[in-house]
Amino acid sequence: MLAAIWAQDEQGTIGKENRLPWHLPNDLKFFKQMTEDNTIVMGRKTFEGMGSRPLPNRQTIVMTKDKGYQAEGVNVAHTVAEVLDYAKTFSGITFIAGGSAIYKDFLPYCDVLYRTVLHHTFDGDTKFPDVSWENWTLINLSEGVQDEENTYAYQFETYQRKVATE
Template identity: 55%
Template sequence: MLAAIWAQDKNGVIGKDNKLPWYLPEDLKFFKDSTVGNTLVMGRKTFEGMGSRPLPNRETIILTKAPSYTAENVKILHSTEEVVELANQQSTPVFVGGGTEIFRELLPHFDYLYRTFIDESFAGDTYMPEVDWSHWKLIEKTEGIVDERNRYKHQFEIYGRK
């Protein structure tokens, strides 16, 4: 199973300067709860934006076209075809956490989409590629809690391919 996981604002912004443009602890928990114990694939810029260290309790794979790229405690792949092959061989989910180009290339191969939708607008320089929602069915939707730490209205959505 291959799944995309991301948070976006209402304009499709997913990042700014290789980081999240918001702080939303509930989304970080959703991401962690979804990916712990599974494989997490991300691009080099996303990985470096997180401090160039793998997240705990996940097999971390960096997808990069740079043939000489190295990083400690991660696996390196160089094509989206390798990611699809890996997902087809594993019995546990493979989550893809960005960035834009990787989402775009893998969109036809995703079985599930895990999206946090934040009902706000943020300045950003990275956007989620356009998703043709007619190919997807909403499986689960949960309203996020807004409080002093989670200041933005948000919801967690899981879609399966029709």
């Protein structure tokens, strides 16, 4: 199964200079909980923005056009087809984890979307690509807990792709 997972502000901002423009520990915990023992797919810039190190307890695939690119502890893919072939044989969930171009390339193939929406706006240089929401059904919505570490109001949303009917 292929799923996308991301956090965004109210205007769709997902990044600034290849990093998150906010700090929300509960969203990071959610990301960890969802992706552990699964696979995450991200672009090279996103990977390098995280310090060029794979996250523990998950397989990491870095997408790049650079045929010579290598990084320790990750697999490198150069095409969407390579990742789709991998996802077909992987028994867990293959999570698309950014950045914007990677999300855009894989959204047509995703079965589930996990979106965290921060009820705030941030300065950023990267937006999540447009989603045809009429193709998705909201199946779970939960308000995030605000506290001294998680200072922004936010919510977790899960969407499932609608089955096309003829």
